[in-house]
Amino acid sequence: MIRASEAVDFASHRVSELTHALQHPRVAGVFDARVPIALAPQSGPPSARGVPVDVSGPAGSALYLDSIFRGKIRSSGTLRIDAVSPGTHALSADFPDGATLDGSVTLGSAPARVAITAPNGAGPLDQLRQRLKAGRIVEPNGAWDFYRAQSFAGPARADAAAMISGALEELGQALEELGQACVSDYVQSTATGPKNGMLRSAAEAYQRLQVLRPNDASVEARRLFCSGRLEIAEGRFPEAVVTLENSLKLDARFACAYNALGVALSRMDRAKQARKAFETAASLTPEWALPPFQIASQLIASNDLAGALPYLKQAVAFNPRSVPNRFSLLHVDRLLRHTADAERDAAALIQLDPNYAPAYAELGLVYEADRNIAKALEAYDTYVLLAPNFVDTNLVRARAARLRSVR
Structure with missing residues (x-):
């Protein structure tokens, strides 16, 4: 007890x-x-x-x-x-x-x-130091607001300038890195999945960075770009179009914003305008994989597989570690009956990600079309092993059973 x-x-x-x-x-x-x-x-x-x-x-x-x-x-x-x-x-x-x-x-x-009460009579320099110590820099009535509102006399002027400059530089670098994550992810990321949290944090970081760099239009352009990406992720495509167009008004050579604008427009079935945005992004960054991949996706949707193929090859060449790029190339080569190319595509994709189940389903279809039943069954069985509960797993399992029954 x-x-x-x-x-x-x-x-x-x-x-x-x-x-x-x-x-x-x-x-x-x-x-x-x-x-x-x-x-x-x-x-x-x-x-x-x-x-x-x-x-x-x-x-x-x-x-x-x-x-x-x-x-x-x-x-x-x-x-x-x-x-x-x-x-x-x-x-x-x-x-x-x-x-x-x-x-x-x-x-x-x-x-x-x-x-208890807060100490009275602290001089401006001490009050500035207290705000910096508490991490209140660009917040309302924080260190930055306090510094601009005060008149520091004598040696305190240099000390205050050094203190606030150091804090702003450190904060600015941290905010720049946090915001840049949104841009870097768009340019070269191979990850998929929800990114709403990262996009929201990046937009907020650029908003705070604006306080430190009020005359830098590129900060606002990037904030709008990250906000536009977030609106796309949330399915708010008309809002995203407006946001991204405003970003481009500030930076007419911002390729990322053009590509994101193309995505938003394509989701609104404005294919012609989307294609123009993708082509502009590609012209501004000739070796970036995303614009040709988006153009290829449009052509695939319109059943122009032969037209999509060179764009997919470009996308793979520019970003060889992208699983979606390589899978799309494999899929189109299979549909065009480019058997040897499709086998090479599948081998490269499996080497990149041996656990990517859809690659084996595509490879099985390639082998089946080529009447290589043994290898087709091996590919289908691997798919079922890796993806026992996928939506189409039962279809693949049934396809393999049918092949075995007619061997």
Whole structure:
């Protein structure tokens, strides 16, 4: 049996001592214990091992007692800390505006109330430092807004300029890398699947970067491009067209935006305009795989397989590690009855991704058309092994069974 006060003390105090305060939020996040407690039958009320302390101050202020995080002040303006032993304790706080407080409090045997306030009288340089320390740089009333609103005198002017320049440069680089992920992914990624989270983060990063580079039109052009990609991913094609056209108004040579515009237009059955956008993207970046792949997809949809083939070969040459590109080339070569080429396409695709099941289904069809039944069965069996629950697995299984029955 344990008393509730003992459990609270253990979770909030002893754990931090035993782990050398590794759960300290200033170092590694917040430790939040949950201890199930049951009262023993006929047990009396637990005896307190310390006194409660009500700390009042600005809501959201993080409190530390004896260098141990005890919580944040609630919206009501108060945080209660239970079972604090009498005596002198170190008390510190991190305020929402970036200011900090370090001091001590002496407790007696009765419940105590402690009021804290942010330090007054801090000079502009200290206030700037506090905002930077809290990571509040381009947010409203953050370090950047504060720096532009202040008049720093004497040596403080150079110190403030160095502090804010270093912080902005570091933040700008981080935002640039986060936003560029959207562009780089479009140019050379071989990954497939949902990317909404990455696109949303990239658009938000460019939006914040605009605060640092208000005169750089390319930042807004890239933000609009990432937003347009997100709208396409969400199926909002008319909105994407408007967004991407606005991106191109800022940068008329932005090939990625042209290609994305072509995708949005094609989803709206505006094939002629989409083709023009794809061709413009291809002319701006002659060795980029995505525009010829998109043109080939249009031609395949219109049943012009021979016309699509050279574009697919280009796409594979420009991005040889793309599974979709290689699979499309294999598929079209098979439909055109280019047996030798299709076998080579399948071998290259399987070498790139041996577990890509659709490659074996296509290869089986190639061998079956060539009356190589043994190899066709081997390919179909491999497909079933790799994809036992795909939509067309039963069809492939039935096809293999039919071939076996007529051998």
